[in-house]
Amino acid sequence: MSAPWIYIHNLAQHEGESVTIKGWMYNKRSSGKIHFLQLRDGTGTVQGVMVKREVSEEAFENAKRLWLEASVEVEGTVRLDERAPSGVELTVTGLKVIQNPDEEYPIGKKDHGIDFLLDNRHLWLRSSRQQAIMRIRERVIWAAREYLHNEGFMLIDSPILTGSIGEGASGLFELDYFENDKAYLAQTGQLYAEAAAAAFGKVYCFGPTFRAEKSKTRRHLTEFWMLEPEVAFYDHDLNIKLQENLVAYIVEHVLLHCKNELESLGRDLSKLEKVKPPFYRITYDKAIEMLHELGSSTPYGDDFGNEDETILTQQFDKPIFVECYPKKVKAFYMKEHPENPDLVLCDDLLAPEGYGEIIGGSQREDDMKRLIARIKEEGLNEKSYDWYLDLRKFGTFVHSGFGMGIERVIAWICGLEHIREASPWPRTIYRIKP
Incomplete structure (x- = not known):
């Protein structure tokens, strides 16, 4: 990744710039030719929008296979979006997978008992x-x-x-x-x-x-x-x-x-x-x-x-x-x-x-x-x-x-x-x- 590494809580200061985010995939949903990647890095969360025609085929396929909590580096352009909780979104231009888990993340979207959560x-x-x-x-x-x-x-x-x-x-x-x-x-x-x-x-x-x-x-x-x-x-x-x-x-x-x-x-x-x-x-x-x-x-x-x-x-x-x-x-x-x-x-x-x-x-x-x-x-x-x-x-x-x-x-x-x-x-x- 050639773009500078920026923490999510500082993204609003870099509108229009190409940046790199290092963190984890908090959530993901896909709609045909678009992946919506919810990313976190400890300072905040941001949505990265990956459009198939705007990235390499390899990057798009790698994103498709990501499990929750995969560690990644994501490159993209910062754009302001008042609808987003963080006030910004990232137009994704590149993805590097650091580690993709081999199995589903234990704490999923379903409800869990308190003992299970405390064990984890x-x-x-x-x-x-x-x-x-x-x-x-x-x-x-x-x-x-x-x-x-x-x-x-x-x-x-x-x-x-x-x-x-x-x-x-x-x-x-x-x-x-x-x-x-x-x-x-x-x-x-x-x-x-x-x-x-x-x-x-x-x-x-x-x-x-x-x-x-x-x-x-x-x-x-x-x-x-x-x-x-x-x-x-x-x-x-x-x-x-x-x-x-x-x-x-x-x-x-x-x-x-x-x-x-x-x-x-x-x-x-x-x-x-x-x-x-x-x-x-x-x-x-x-x-x-x-x-x-x-x-x-x-x-x-x-x-x-x-x-x-x-x-x-x-x-x-x-x-x-x-x-x-x-x-x-x-x-x-x-x-x-x-x-x-x-x-x-x-x-x-x-x-x-x-x-x-x-x-x-x-x-x-x-x-x-x-x-x-x-x-x-x-x-x-x-x-x-x-x-x-x-x-x-x-x-x-x-x-x-x-x-x-x-x-x-x-x-x-x-x-x-x-x-x-x-x-x-x-x-x-x-x-x-x-």
Whole structure:
């Protein structure tokens, strides 16, 4: 191919020029002496129109024999076409087949069951729906990091292997770690972010986290990515404000840059356009009262289940903060409420439309004696937290932070029925392949 190689998303800048596209055949239909080749290259799709009399006989016959997802180089002239989804079409003048599969592509036009699609996740990612979701995922992550960077936060990576339990022993993946020691896959990077906050003030970590709970709900994954900011001298209220502004920024950013992808998923944009500060804010006590009025039987003092969160969020058109939960259902590191020792200064941010928790945050316990007491109450090994307790021994300070589950945010923004589509390689209790 002698024409310059151009990516599909840049074709509109080359009207009337001869170009080469390198990619895959996404679809094909023929009408006698014309082939309509739907081509993709990762940046977009374009239709290539191949007329028999305008190309060599060999090229036309090769196009006729192409299977879906054949890899090709296509040469042609760019012409504007307002009817085309990409705004352009390619008048094909040449075709080079890089590889034509020997069999039919497994994921065809017919409907497939979710297990089949997940077994073929490495191929399913090529579909237009999955590409739209992954582009939105990339934008969510980009927007979150951009917001924190602009607000003066520093990225501090936390370890995947740890000897400290962050979120309760029942959800741990335990590993043998040399010399008969035990290690765990990180449930959270928070404890390390707290240490970094004492050094740099405003920090965050971002990476994969692991939970061994045998959850089978549409909101749970075994491995997921979490963004965890931690801020020195932020109290509970400032922590909530940070969460609110971050989520609003992410949604605004995705609406600006991924409108086409959202529309292709059938997302109601008007619901996302309402996601602007201030969000709703109620106490745990008020939430329990509302739930009982709405028919829930969850007793006071219990944490909320998925059904409770669904019921609650269906009453609001924007995200809702539920704050100050009972101490007994929350993690050991949360700050005791100054007016009620049975509660802690924490919040869960619930997304509307039944999507539930996307953020869990709290002011951290900065009193060393209370923190040690909570560690003992939870039956944790105090020695494993000696370094964590040092943060209270040497210059203790008011500080707060939160963890935002990236896949849960994506599932909500995209309007997905199940969180597994929000991850390129979902891990559940039944799935570790591909």
